Amino acid sequence: MPPVDRNLTRRAAHNAADSPAAAPKGEAKLAAPVLREPESVYLGRQPIIDRNGALHAYELLFRDSPDNRARIFDDVQATAHVVARTVGEIGLSAVLGDHRGFVNMNRDLLFDDIVHIMPPERFVLEILETVTFDAKLFKRCAQLRAAGFQFALDDVVSLTEPLHEALPYVDYVKVDFLASRRADLPGLAATLKQHGKTLIAEKIETHQDFEEARKLGFDLFQGYFFARPQVLVTRRSNPSRTALLRLLGVLSGEPDFSELEAELKLNPNVVVQLLRLANSSAFKLSRPVSSLREAIAATGTRQISRWTQLLLYADGRHLPWRSDPLVQLVGTRARFMELTARAMRPSSEEFADAAFMTGIFSLVHVVVDLPPVEIMDLLKLSKEMCAAIVDGQGPLGALLRLSQAAERGDAPELDSSIGSSVDFKVLTPAVLAELQFEAATWFGAHRVE
Known part of the structure; x- marks a missing residue:
């Protein structure tokens, strides 16, 4: 019987238990599940310590149950859930304290809207070893x-030419102690140190590994x-996203007053927040609204629909709106797209409404366990929006790309998104800047503290 490869065995154990959000690393991906509303949400985290044994940061890991294992059906969606749970459902202070969180990112994720949800001072973007480096990625x-x-560069075992080219863009390099040849580690560590990088020794399993890494200068x-990894858990807040999707389905069918009132009564948390909205300064009513019927009449189905769309992202959390970066991003984006659509086609309210909804549902993959196309079918969204x-x-689609470029402050991509279409010619830099400001102002006026 041949000898057992100890490194291979240890590596397999790590891959099974510690697969991070965007890095299956040997795990079989599962088929995407149907929409479900578990009572609790889960998040894994593993400490990263310094040379003195003090906590420096956490790596955040996707978990969907108390079992300390990653079951990943989609890399992008798994990382989206990690970020949404950290920022919103569990909370940055509860997950990270005063430390940073390392989050795995594949190439698609580095260009994805999920980046805008993360406060940059709290997150380190960990580039997976499978990422292909080129000029476009370096620019991003x-x-x-x-x-x-x-x-951070993840799972480095040798300094290949592409990784060498990437070094000016990274702060940390994580070296995989299980996969690396021990004879190569001194030279690898010395070279990375010469480039001024903070070195992380990952998959340290024994005291001998730790001592060796310390002697080689790892930080x-x-x-x-x-x-x-530790699994964090919190109760899922109400209203559930399933109920919100059902309410949006009713709203999309132009319901009569009684039908809408009956559906809203099934969502008491929505009703509470709807009453707050109706009584907010944005509506400037002569007297306070005190009943559901009055709230519906005061706000109208269009505003109720938009409010519910935003609640889909907030998931009913009782956070001030300005404290919820996901709701802030999607609300401001949708309003910016609506205003831009009006500037392009002043006489088409239908185009403006479609632009708003496109902005709202452009981030649906962050919070719902269904692909965007299935959500759009459920909500009867048009083929154009899909x-x-x-x-x-x-x-x-051009408007969506334009809004994403504006959020990044990417002037060349703004010019590229506008293109040669006559409709888009009205969107000068001065007009776009004014519309961005107006969208942010609108969001602030409609938030409910």
Whole structure:
């Protein structure tokens, strides 16, 4: 019987238990589940410590149950859930305290809207070993670094030419102690140190591993020798997203007054927040609204629909709106797209409404366990909106790309998104800046504290 490869066995154990949000690393991906509303939400975290054994940061890991294992059906969606749970459902202070969180990012995620939800001073973007580096990615990394993000290279075992080219864009390099050849580690560590990088020794399992990494000059350490990942859990708040989707389905069918009132009564938390909205300064009513019927009449089905769309992202959390970056992003984006659509086609209210809804549902993959196309079918969204969100096609797709470029402050991409279409010629830099400001102002006026 041949000898057992100890490193291979240990590596398999790590891959099974510690697969992070965007890195299946050997796990079989599962088919996407149907929409479900578990009573609790879960998040894994593993400490990263310094040379003195003090906590430096956490790596955040996708978990969907109390079992300390990752069951990943979609890389992007898994990381989206990690970020949404950290920022919103559990909370940054509860998850990270005063420390940073490392989050795994594949190439698609680095260009995805999920980045805008993360406060840059709290997150390190960990670039997976499978990412292909090129000029476009380096440009994106430079943009995100300018915004305040730090980067780490993940699972490094040798300094290949692509990784060498990436070094100017990263702050940390994580070296995989299980996969690396021990004879190569001194040279690898010395070279990375010469480039001024903070070195993290990951998958440290024994005291011998720890001592060896310390002698080689590693700054930070992570692995089973210190701690296995911890699973954090919190109760899912109400109203459930299933109920909100059902309410949006009713709203999309132009319900009569009684039908809408009956459906709203099934969502008591929505009713409470709807009453707050109706009594907010944005509506400037002569007297306070005190009943559901009055609230419906005061706000109208269009505003109720928009409010419910935003609650889908907030998931009914009782946070001030300005404290919820996901709701802030999607609300401001949708309003910006609506205003831009009006500037392009002043006489088409239908185009403006479609632009608003495209903006709202462009981030649906962050919070709902269904692909965007299935959500759009459920909500009876048009083919034009579906094509815009899924493939970036058509005028609505161009508007979505325009809003994303504006959020990044990417002037060249703004010019590219506008293109040669006559409709888009009205969107000069001065007009776009004014519309961005107006969208942010609208969001602030409609938030409910």
